[in-house]
Amino acid sequence: MKKNQVVLITAFLALFVFTGCNAQKNIPVFSSVVYEGDDDIYNENPLDPNEFYNPILQGMYPDPAIARKGDDYYLVASSFAMFPGVPIFHSNDLVNWKQIGHVLDRKSQLKVHDTGISMGIYAPDIRYNPHNDTFYMITTQFAGGFGNIVVKTQDPKEGWSDPIKLDFAGIDPAIFFDDDGKAYVVHNDAPNEGEELYQGHRVIKIWEYDVENDQVIKGTDKIIVNGGVDLSKKPIWIEAPHIYKKDGRYYLMCAEGGTGGWHSEVIFVSDNPMGPYEPAPNNPILTQRHFPKDRKNKVDWAGHADLVVGPDDKYYGVFLGIRPNEKDRVNTGRETFILPVDWSGEFPVFVNGLVPMEPKLEMPEGVENKTGEGDFFPNGNFTYTEDFSSKNLDYRWIGLRGPREDFIEFTKKGLKINPFEVNIKEVKPTSTLFHRQQHKDFSFTTTIDYKPKSENDLAGITALQNEGFNYVFGITKKDKEHYLVLERTEKGSSEILASKKIELKGSIQLRVEADGDDYRFSYTLNGEGFENLGGTVSGDILSTNVAGGFTGTLIGLYATSANDAVPE
Template identity: 85%
Template sequence: MKRNQVVLITAFLTLFIFTGCNAQKNIPVFSKVVYEGNDDVYNENPLEDDEFYNPILQGTYPDPAIARKGNDYYLVASSFAMFPGVPIFHSKDLVNWTQIGHVLDRKSQLKVHDTGISAGVYAPDIRYNPHNETFYMITTQFAGGFGNMIVKTKDPMEGWSDPIKLDFEGIDPAIFFDDDGKAYVVHNDAPNKGEELYQGHRVIKIWEYDLEKDQVVPRTDKIIVNGGVDLSKKPIWIEAPHIYKKDGLYYLMAAEGGTGGWHSEVIFVSEKPMGPYEPAPSNPILTQRYFPRERENKVDWVGHADLVVGPDEKYYGVFLGIRPNEKDRVNTGRETFILPVDWSGKFPVFENGLVPMEPKLEMPEGVENKTGEGRYFPNGNFTYTEDFDSEKLDYRWIGLRGPREDFMEITKNGVKITPFDVNIKEVKPTSTLFHRQQHKDFSFTTTMHYKPKSEGDLAGITALQNERFNYVFGITKKERKHYVVLERTEKGSSEIVASKEIEFNDELQLRVEADGDKYKFSYALNEGDFQNLGGTISGDILSTNVAGGFTGALIGLYATSANDAIPEGK
């Protein structure tokens, strides 16, 4: 080889290594996350040996549904535009739960790439059909042209089929398998055209379902509930129906009153699956709407329930509820609760579901509380430490509108997040790894290695309610200087709360912490002390009842090459 060729090759390799290292520095690596929850309700109500905490799933796990096969219980919840979709949990005892994955974990199943965070997947229902030994998950996907859809599996531990689009309108579908092998689908829908009576007037419809074709049987649809329990009182948003069979009778349970302060659960009965259905005389069977606003350890908005027979052969109901902070704001979103159900009479009633709910429940007989141990999901106050040193990322970490695998890679140094040319305010897949806010009082701390190259580069933390209401806290560059910057976005309008020029190598720690509605963002350089940026600020924009929609706050490890949070100063 000639000398000039050697020189050229050497120069090329030097340039390649140099630019490669620089490019690598421009991709943030998060080496550690510590999430710590410290709510007063748990400090003031320690567990006895025979107790467990309610909710069983803290943070935004709304619209629960539950199925049983033998001694195994499977619970699913809504996920909207989060990816993967429909988290699924397994239990043997209804107290200790393990997340086994997500029902919709492939792009062929979940097409939420261009939709707002509160669209996407609503109100999943899960059922086991003993006649063909198959599990079904039926839901509405407000994206990707799906509408109402169903997926199947023989084993929820092994993944689910691609979706089958169902030929009917409306939302909140549920499937019911009768003793004779026949199947039915019930769902919320609009009244017949021209018969709408008031805002929020909805109906419950039922269809026969063809298990061979996996489709509702055409022209079998029938309205079985019009408006709700008492149409003369103009009930709103009868929805989330489920059918059960007990003692030869068919029971239709549904939510009524809208998923807010007037939310409740009601029950109807019939001698036939297709009706007619008559309401119970003692409705509602679950609600928290009648109690003082300023009550202690407040749980509210309860409803959207599902029933199952427990291992002790008694009935239990899972349902959503909220635990607002001192400003009555809902930053943790709708969570999954459970209560025993008394069905000793003709109609079921949630035990202590019509009085102010308590934070603790008595353990079912023979069950040991193992929440937080090993792979069992934690509740109460807990600390979760993630070193990103496992081959498989924990299921509690999620993406938004697209798969995590499209932007993240677990390396020997931590999780590397390759920034998309998209920022958190855009309705596109973002390069953000999210963890749910699960407490009113919490801290979320991460260690990050990163060197931004331009003002278009930013990496750090986002605290997000949706694309129009969020905080961004991270490191960027302006001209030749590095800045830590805090941006607040409300109703889609952004402002810089604070920014500060810093000097650092490429390692820093970032922290967001909350004391109810009071949030603080802080940073630490080179393992030094944390310094607050922006003072104490309001968590108002992270609340469901301020920002709208159906999700709770998410805390994300965030990277972008389309940053528009430009720091102040020269």
């Protein structure tokens, strides 16, 4: 090799090493996160030894469904465009829950990479079939060309099959296994063509299901509920159906009224799984719609329920509800609640589900409250601390539209988030690690080591309702200076609320905190005395009933190399 070639190669390698090291400097490392909730409702209502808090899953865990095998209970919830999808929890007593993973945790199962945050996975149903010792999770995936799908496993703790696409339209499918081994699928659908009577008019349809081939049987479909309990009253959005069998009869329970202020749960009965079904005379059996809007500790929108027999051989129902803040905004999203169910008569009724709901419940006999201990999911007021030292992410951390593993890297100094050339406003997978907002009053603090190279680079925190409604609070660069910037995006239009030049000599701590509808973003360069940037800002854009859609607020560790939040 000639001398000048050696010199050129040596120079190239030196340049490669130099630029490679420099490139690493603009990759943020998050060394800690502290989430702390401090809601008045829990401070004012301490638990007695025989009590637990309702909701059982705080924050965005909507549309719950529950299955039982022996002493094991499994609960799932909607996840929309979050990745992985369909969080799954396990319990032996309906009080203490451990998240054991997600049902849809592979790209082959979940194709939400190009869809809005409120699309994707809707209303999963989970059921155990004793005839083949198999669990089924059936759901609607509004993405990836899937539609209605089913996945299976014999052990929910060991992963699930790839999806089987089901050949029917509509949403909210649920599966029912009868004592004789036959199976059925029920779901929400549109009325027959030309028969729609009003906006929101929907029907419940049933099919026979071929368990051997995992498909509905063509030609068996039948409408079993038209509109709702009383079609003359123009009921809207009959949906989320489930069939139960008790004392030889078949009970069809559905949500009615839409996921909002008129939400409720209603029930029908038949002597045959295929109908005809007659509504109970005492419908609805669960709702919070009739009470003063300014009631204290308000729970609203209750519905979308599922029933199970508890460890005390009594019935319980899980369902969604909201707890709006003082301005009636829904930032924590739709949460998972539970109530005992009285089924001593012909029809079930949720105990105290037709009066204003209370924050505490009495535990089933013999159960000890262990929430927040060990791996049991916390509720009430709690502090969650994460230093990213375990090499396995806690299941509460989720990505958006793509796997977390595509952008995270564990290091000795903390969690590295390799930035995508995508910002939080784009409908693509983002390099963002999210934690749900679970309290009205909370703080979320992270420590970050980061030096952006250009104004295209930003890392920090995002508070997000969806791609068109969010806050970004992060570190970027303009000219040769480093800046902190706070950006508000509403209806897809962004505004810089504040920016400040800072001198980066080491790690920096960033914080977002809320007192009801009032949010504040602050920072410290020395670990002492947080300094606010941008004053108090409104949580309006983080509310479901302002931003639209079906999700709750997500607080994210965010990095991008496609930043457009440029300091002023």
